Amino acid sequence: MLYRNTLALVSFFVIASATFAADTRQPNIIYVMLDDAGYNDFGAMGSQHVQTPVFDRMAAEGMRFTDHYSGSAVCAPTRCVLMTGLHTGHCRRRDNQAKANRNKTDDNGLVFLKDEDLTVAEVMQTAGYVTGGIGKWGLGNPGHAGSPDKQGFDHFLGYLDQMHAHTYYTDWLWNDGQRMETGKRYSHYFFEEDTLRFIRENKSKPFFLYLPYTLPHGKYEIPADDPASQIYQDKPWPQQVKNYAAMITRADMTVGKILDLLKELDIDDNTIVFYTSDNGPNAPFVKHLNSNAPFTGTKRSLKEGGIRAAMAVRWPGVVPAGETSDLVWGMRDLFPTACDLAGIDAPAHLDGISVLPTLKGESQTGHPHLYWEFPVRSQQAVRMGKWKGYREGTGSPLQLFDLTNDPAEKNNLAGKHPQIVQQMETIMTDSHVPSEFWPLDSGNKKGKMKR
Structure with a gap:
């Protein structure tokens, strides 16, 4: 996985590229990724239970994708696929915790990104973008080469360790490598505020903003006085289900504030926004909300319900409004697509393809297969x-x-x-390229997710 040298080649292409005229600004890129929301937890994807008016608005004002896929069936490997553009047969992180050789891991069974791994954020930096991340990282703890500040991010606020991300009323969050005391305020409120701040402060520069929000991942909790909580208080569901639905709606409200701010700052027409979720839902929400419909399988399964992910993409004047696409693509494709948007050549080793032609309403040949x-x-x-x-x-x-x-x-x-x-x-x-941490067995052995 010696990809770091590729960065030098990317730098050359950035300098040499004539794709964009000198007076043409590269588009801003915002990638919103919820945590454990199912394919059918969004109104435009078919939900009759969870309110997501902003996702639905994006689908109406942009393009809705029916055959878009997560990088994996759980959090960390999906993030690895998204950041590196490599599928789970090639990327470094293939599960939340190591299955074998735990004594060789970076931290208590965790395997982090290394110096030689190349991320989309690093390439965006080279292309002249200001890069920000807000939410859950999960690919490297403080002091390791996999931390976001060492993987191409000018700014990161949130949780580095994914177990820490299970605590919404945490005492602290990481803010540019430093502990930020929170007073146990609901963490998503910090994420929303920081998202809007980042956009305001960088409105005059091209920016790449990665928003891996933690909602609606468990622990399933949200302030009772939050406007999203009020929507579901009279539903005949267990409280956990009400909280889950409210958490999705709360994240959707944040995306609405992002779209409103883009318009206020007059950068709406120069900003592409992706809106998705990292993997399928947990089983408890299938019964009450049909979260994985029309599929079977949930989180931790490679059946469609575990990896088919809702996706809406909006870019006024570029992405055709109100269209639905059945292009088969996934999170491995963000990296080359971002390069295409920035006007640079993508590194040759990636497993993804640019889907920019489809986003622009043009025909394109998709992947021969996804693995x-x-x-x-x-x-x-x-x-x-x-x-x-x-x-x-x-x-x-x-x-x-x-x-x-x-x-x-x-x-x-x-x-x-x-x-x-x-x-x-x-x-x-x-x-499949073998990994010492995640060997595949030949038989059908039962496993258990630990983290």
């Missing part, structure tokens, strides 16, 4: 056109599903399409 792996039960999955391949254990029979006619993955068609099965098994073998 995921997840160490719990040694899961592997491939999406190839309408086909989805899935197995638990590298030696286990592959299950094959036609997602067009069977999005819930109930009808295994492997016996009817042996050539497709063979092709997918080859993709799984070729896409």
Whole structure:
């Protein structure tokens, strides 16, 4: 994974690029990612229970994607995929905690980004962007090479350790490498304020703003007097479900304030906003909210419900309004897309592609396939056109599903399409680069997520 030298090449392309005229400002890029919100927890994706008027507005004023995917089925590897542009068969972090060789890890079973890893934030810095991150990092604790300040961020406010992020009424947060005392105020309020501050202070410069908000991840709590809480107080649901729904709506309200500020500052037309979630929902919310509909599987599963992620993208005057796209893409594609937006060439080693043509309403050829792996039960999955391949254990029979006619993955068609099965098994073998921390077993062994 010796990609750091690529940064020198990127610097050359930034200087040499003639993509943008000298008087043309590069667009601002804002990437909002909620934590554990399901595909069907957004109104524009079909929810009848959770109110997300801003996501719905973005879908109406921009483009809604039906076949967009998370980087992984849990938090840390998704963030690794997003930052490095590498899928989970190639990237450094493939689960929240190491499955093997824990004595070699960076911190209590955690594996962080290294100096040689190249992130989208580093390349954006080289392209002249001010880079900010606000929310949950999860790829390197203080003092490690994986901390955001060492991975391309000019500013970061939030939680570095993902376990710390489970505490919304924390005593402190990390603010540019320093502890910031919070007085146990609800952490998302700091994130909202800092988001708006960052945009105001950098309105005259191109900026890349990564917003991995912690809502609605557990611990499921939100102030009772928050406006979002009031919306659900009379619902016939358990309190935990009410809180979960309110947390999604609260994050949605923050995105609304972002859009309002962009317009106030007259930078709305020069800012592209992505709005998604990092993986599928937890099981308790399927019963009451149908959070993973129309799929099966939840967080920690490579079935569609665990990795299919809602996505709306808005850029007035560029992204066509009110369109729905079935382009098959995912978080590995942010890195090359951001490079395309900045007018520079993407590093050659990335697993992603730029989806800017689709975002501009143009036709484009998508991925020939997408690949995921997840160490719990040694899961592997491939999406190839309408086909989805899935197995638990590298030696286990592959299950094959036609997602067009069977999005819930109930009808295994492997016996009817042996050539497709063979092709997918080859993709799984070729896409997996072994990791000493996350070996895949050949059999179907039960695993347990620890962190």
